[in-house]
Amino acid sequence: MTEHVLPTHTNSLGGVFGGQIMAWMDLCAAICAQRHSGAVVVTAGIDDLTFERTVRAGQIVRLTARMTAAFRSSMEIFVNVEGEDAVAGEVWPCVSAFVTFVAVDAAMRPVAVRPLVLSTDEERVAEIAAHERRASRLAKRKK
Template sequence: MQRMSVKLLLTPRSRRESMTEMTEYVLPQHANALGNVFGGQIMAWVDLCAAITAQRHAGHMAVTAFVDDLMFENPVKVGEVVHLRAQLTATFRTSMEIEVTVSGEDLSTRRRWPCVHAYLTFVCIDEDRKPIPVTPLLLESDEVRASQLLGEERRAHRLKRSRPPS
């Protein structure tokens, strides 16, 4: 039984199965003195949305290991809406890369604008918090294969940055 569930966890899975969307209404408690959402609040939503995708994909606990550069392109104000979309882009041995795109929406006009874009790395862990193999991404189309290759390039770059040679 135990062995069967491990085998199931390591069966490649389509990224459609773990895609996550979240919608947040911006309230005064989310905002700074200018009435814009705090950057830290957006980062918390980004992490949460990506964590749901990571754990949906892996069927297991996963922790945030790395967040690539975040750029806040445009603000979102109180009374507007924040949309988040997280999608798996690549898997490695015990880690996986997730892309999150964030946009704002003015409900009165339905206008939408880009707000933030980020890549996060999550590591699949066991009950002792030790890294364990992650469910591979199913390379089911040219688009997903290209996504996996680009993810491998970004991973090499971030490991070089975060673990400089001693």
């Protein structure tokens, strides 16, 4: 997903609002989860995020979403955000996060999603790490 930063997206210092970036991340990840599940999806949670460097008015925000694991009804998506200055030809890391979506029916009941097909060792390693993060999230949820 690509967004152009307009003055309406920025704070008084000309940098994009963190909340605006988070909204774009949520949307980008939702599209990924919806394409995989073929269902309506809702955001269950977003893991920690730390902004490394801002993106300013006139610059570009580049977002990529990749599913790391599909569980029963929930899916973990990794979203990476970069800033880009098309005039200077520069790209830099902005922020990244893991977002969990749940596929639901019309009554907001969770519904099962199809398994994620893993074809590379990198994807298999990412899925193992996703299972570990899920265990830690669910443990926090129980407390």
